[in-house]
Amino acid sequence: MRNLWGFISKYNAFFFFIICFIISITLIIRNNSFQRSGVFNSSNEFVGEAYSRINKVQRYLRLAEVNDSLAKENAFLRKDLKMSHFDDSLVQQSVLDTVSRQQYTYIVARVVNNSIHQKNNYITINRGTRHGILPGMGVICPSGIVGIVKDVSADFATVYSLLHSDTKISASITENQAFGSLVWGEGNSDPRTAVLQDIPNHIQVKIGQHVVTSGYSTLFPEGLPIGRILRTKEKGGESFPEIVVRLDTDFSTLQYVYVIKNLFSAEKEKLEKQSKKDG
Amino acid sequence: MGRTILINIVRFVLLIFIQAFLLKNIGFYNLSIPFPYILFIMLLPFEVPNWLLFLLAMGTGLTVDAFYDTAGLNAAACAVLAFVRIVFINVTVERQGFENEPEPKLGIMGFRWFFIYTVVLTLFHHVTLIFLEAFGFFDVKDILTRVFFSSIFTIFLIVISEFIFFRKKER
Numbered sequence: 001m002r003n004l005w006g007f008i009s010k011y012n013a014f015f016f017f018i019i020c021f022i023i024s025i026t027l028i029i030r031n032n033s034f035q036r037s038g039v040f041n042s043s044n045e046f047v048g049e050a051y052s053r054i055n056k057v058q059r060y061l062r063l064a065e066v067n068d069s070l071a072k073e074n075a076f077l078r079k080d081l082k083m084s085h086f087d088d089s090l091v092q093q094s095v096l097d098t099v100s101r102q103q104y105t106y107i108v109a110r111v112v113n114n115s116i117h118q119k120n121n122y123i124t125i126n127r128g129t130r131h132g133i134l135p136g137m138g139v140i141c142p143s144g145i146v147g148i149v150k151d152v153s154a155d156f157a158t159v160y161s162l163l164h165s166d167t168k169i170s171a172s173i174t175e176n177q178a179f180g181s182l183v184w185g186e187g188n189s190d191p192r193t194a195v196l197q198d199i200p201n202h203i204q205v206k207i208g209q210h211v212v213t214s215g216y217s218t219l220f221p222e223g224l225p226i227g228r229i230l231r232t233k234e235k236g237g238e239s240f241p242e243i244v245v246r247l248d249t250d251f252s253t254l255q256y257v258y259v260i261k262n263l264f265s266a267e268k269e270k271l272e273k274q275s276k277k278d279g
Numbered sequence: 280m281g282r283t284i285l286i287n288i289v290r291f292v293l294l295i296f297i298q299a300f301l302l303k304n305i306g307f308y309n310l311s312i313p314f315p316y317i318l319f320i321m322l323l324p325f326e327v328p329n330w331l332l333f334l335l336a337m338g339t340g341l342t343v344d345a346f347y348d349t350a351g352l353n354a355a356a357c358a359v360l361a362f363v364r365i366v367f368i369n370v371t372v373e374r375q376g377f378e379n380e381p382e383p384k385l386g387i388m389g390f391r392w393f394f395i396y397t398v399v400l401t402l403f404h405h406v407t408l409i410f411l412e413a414f415g416f417f418d419v420k421d422i423l424t425r426v427f428f429s430s431i432f433t434i435f436l437i438v439i440s441e442f443i444f445f446r447k448k449e450r
Contacts, residue, residue: 013365016333020358024340027351028411 051113052126059110059255066255073142104221106258107131109139112156116191116251121161123147125257128155138219138260144226144248145169146257148219157259163191163251171196171226171245172214178203179214182226182245191251193230196243205232211245218265283324283381291339294319299346311428314353315436316343317404320360321396324382325372329365336361349412356408363403367396385441397437398430405430 008015059066109131113124127133129152139146139159147159147167160167165185172179173196180198188195196211209229215222230246262268298316305313320336327335340354347353368383371392385393405426413422 013329013333013362016329017358017362020333020337020361021355023337024351024355024358025411028349028355029351031350 051124055110055112062253062255065253069142069255103262103264105261105263107133107261109133109157109257109259111254111257114161114251114254116161116163119185119189120165121163121191121251122150123159123161123254123257125157125159125259126155127259128153128157130154132261133157133259136219137262138217139257140220140224140260141249141254141257143250145213145220145224146249146251146254149259159257161251162194162247162249169220169226170214170217171211173199173203173205173229174210174212174223175206176203176209178205179216180240180243182211188244192247194227194245194247196229196245198240199243201234201239201241205229205241205243207231218262218268220260287319287323290322291319295339295342295346298343303346307428307432310425311432312425313429313432313436314343314404314408315433315440317357317360317400317433318437318440320357321364321400321437322382322384325368326381332361332365333358352408352411355411356404359407360400360404363400367399371396385438386445393441394438397434401430401433401437402426405433 107127109125109127111123112126113122115121115123123139123146125139133149133152135149135152137149139149145162147161147164148169150158150160152158162169162182163184165183167184169182170179171182178199180196182194182196184194199205207229211226211229213220213222213224213226225248227245227247227249230244232241232243234241294316298314302313302315316339319339320332323332323335336357337354340352340357341350343353344350372383381387383393383396388396409422409426409429
């Protein structure tokens, strides 16, 4: 013990130096956002890289399902091709199309990390700012909707899955045009279902009716399929029943998703902000 | 003793004032940023115990950090500076027998010793400071350029200020 004490007091300068330096470094990392983001960013890149490696294996195992879904989607898209329709016009003119303008474009991305069993689930995709992804964009997959982009790094983006208690998506019922918001969590933690809120009691809701995106938000185009109504439950004393929706999206086998870029969103948001300010 | 403390307090206030209100606004293309406040730590008397030296170094660093909004950066650089100062003085001064001298000043230690002392301490301080600020080795060329030009500026200011307050002590 005396030897140890002698050692420490002999090289006291060095120990003082170590103590002071550690205190300073702690202060730097805690207080300076640049260094903090440096630490967390490099770790994020590392984590993203690790996920994408593991995902390579999983991707291979799910090739068959992905192929099926791609083929299905191809068939669906082929249906809308011009050559699938009977063309009864005789003269074809080349007209500069000023009536329909592109509103939505889609960026394809691969899911590199996904969870469905947490209270708040996130998805990581392998596209980032370099590919034009911004926070707040909608994310869909061939069968339904997936979520909303949360954070973006250069090469990766995290997405609030629909299975996240903060995700709210404006949805409507096709058959009667009633609209509400689709949420998940709060007592319902089944990854195959979600709850449609804010549909008033007087609207007749039947099991099996289709739920689609409403188009009131700028994130998703109108009419994207979300799911079908599985059961309804009237809660006593409340004016909104609880409507449980069976989701079309199978979150457990999610592989490829599309990030939606709304070319008009800035314009719409600006207009709505203006109206809010004036009102 | 009391006089030494008073002189050091005045020196501290003056150097921090100059650093925070004058030199913070001076910089050549972000390449050359002088930090002559380290003169305070360099000129502390020889007989200051190590713990007090580190305490004062951290205090000085944190004070400058408070003005620069860079919590910890200058404190870390000052910790390195204090350690290098102890090692440097251990290596050079005992051998040359200057132990009865009160302060490592230009007028007492001579130009050659003081110049080497300044260069070594400034380089260690600036390398620590600028590398920690960049926090990585992504752009080493740019960092080294900044270390080089900042060090030249700082050394120049320190040596000039020592010549201005030059007092040859007769021994």
